[in-house]
Amino acid sequence: MTFSIVKSLKAAAFGIGATAFALSPAAAQKGLDEPFQQQFTAALAGKTVGYIPVSMNFDLTEGWFAGLKKELEPYGVKVIVRDPNWSTNAGAQALTTLIGEKPAAIVVHNPDVQTYAKLLKRAEDEGIHIIQINMGSVYRSDVFVGANWIEIGEKDTEAVVNACKGKSNKIAVVQGALSAAASAYTLKGVENVLAKHPEIKVVSSQAADWDAAKAKAVTQTVLKQNPDLCGIVGFWDGMDIGTAAAIKEAGLTGKVFLATSGGGERKGACELVKNGSFDLDLSYDVPTQAAQMAGMVKWLISSGVKAGSTKGSIYTTLIPITKDNASVESTCWNLGDLKK
Numbered sequence: 001m002t003f004s005i006v007k008s009l010k011a012a013a014f015g016i017g018a019t020a021f022a023l024s025p026a027a028a029q030k031g032l033d034e035p036f037q038q039q040f041t042a043a044l045a046g047k048t049v050g051y052i053p054v055s056m057n058f059d060l061t062e063g064w065f066a067g068l069k070k071e072l073e074p075y076g077v078k079v080i081v082r083d084p085n086w087s088t089n090a091g092a093q094a095l096t097t098l099i100g101e102k103p104a105a106i107v108v109h110n111p112d113v114q115t116y117a118k119l120l121k122r123a124e125d126e127g128i129h130i131i132q133i134n135m136g137s138v139y140r141s142d143v144f145v146g147a148n149w150i151e152i153g154e155k156d157t158e159a160v161v162n163a164c165k166g167k168s169n170k171i172a173v174v175q176g177a178l179s180a181a182a183s184a185y186t187l188k189g190v191e192n193v194l195a196k197h198p199e200i201k202v203v204s205s206q207a208a209d210w211d212a213a214k215a216k217a218v219t220q221t222v223l224k225q226n227p228d229l230c231g232i233v234g235f236w237d238g239m240d241i242g243t244a245a246a247i248k249e250a251g252l253t254g255k256v257f258l259a260t261s262g263g264g265e266r267k268g269a270c271e272l273v274k275n276g277s278f279d280l281d282l283s284y285d286v287p288t289q290a291a292q293m294a295g296m297v298k299w300l301i302s303s304g305v306k307a308g309s310t311k312g313s314i315y316t317t318l319i320p321i322t323k324d325n326a327s328v329e330s331t332c333w334n335l336g337d338l339k340k
Contacts, residue, residue: 075298219247230257
């Protein structure tokens, strides 16, 4: 009797399985309508996103713009740029005008921590989402996407300190613009590491205002006064092209360790590391930053969340570029590829 019951149960189970299998092809012919994608595409279609960098025509800002367009334009979003060309006053005027045009969102690259603060709040009060990139303001907007400058300052300084072991222990710091978040926060990272290394002497810590010519002039003077300098912490590779040039002219390439940071574009970062101009370039990887910015724009607009009601940050994962990986194709990016 037991055998009969088991046999019957097996037969029943096989029958159910066979029926399910027989029905599954028919069921698969009927697709399910994903209920959220139409809401998403409808929310983005026809919207405008403004973009205000400190200036166009260098790898960071060109790369962010190309990345935003690549991610947003396929959904019917118009991305417009307002270029202040390094003028803080022109940037404030551009932001004021853009607020009046009522875009859905504005991506802002602040020249300093204070100038745009009230305008950013005004924009969010008027329903415009604000995404700040890399250099933040004292005003905390919907989201900040960018590098952790304190981390950059710490890692670059640690590398310089290690390179100076057994040498003079004399280092220099080439800052950016003193009022810029990137410069002020990076300096704090430098200070954090130096506090643990009293043997290190900072013979110069000066601002070059993101200008390669100024960085070169500052470094030339420092090297004349300190020919035994063992390392320099630079605050941006676009500026530190000048720092590296001064080191080369003094015949000290390979003897003065230069650590810097930047967006990681191939013809800049990787090439300059390969030829010995930079010993370390911490990349904050512009294509990834652009994708993260665009992702936040998509979410803020499509979610219906009120402008100014969220306060979040996305800090970029850094890529250390050294001679060990500068020749690897995936380490750096090409602006031309991003624009395709």
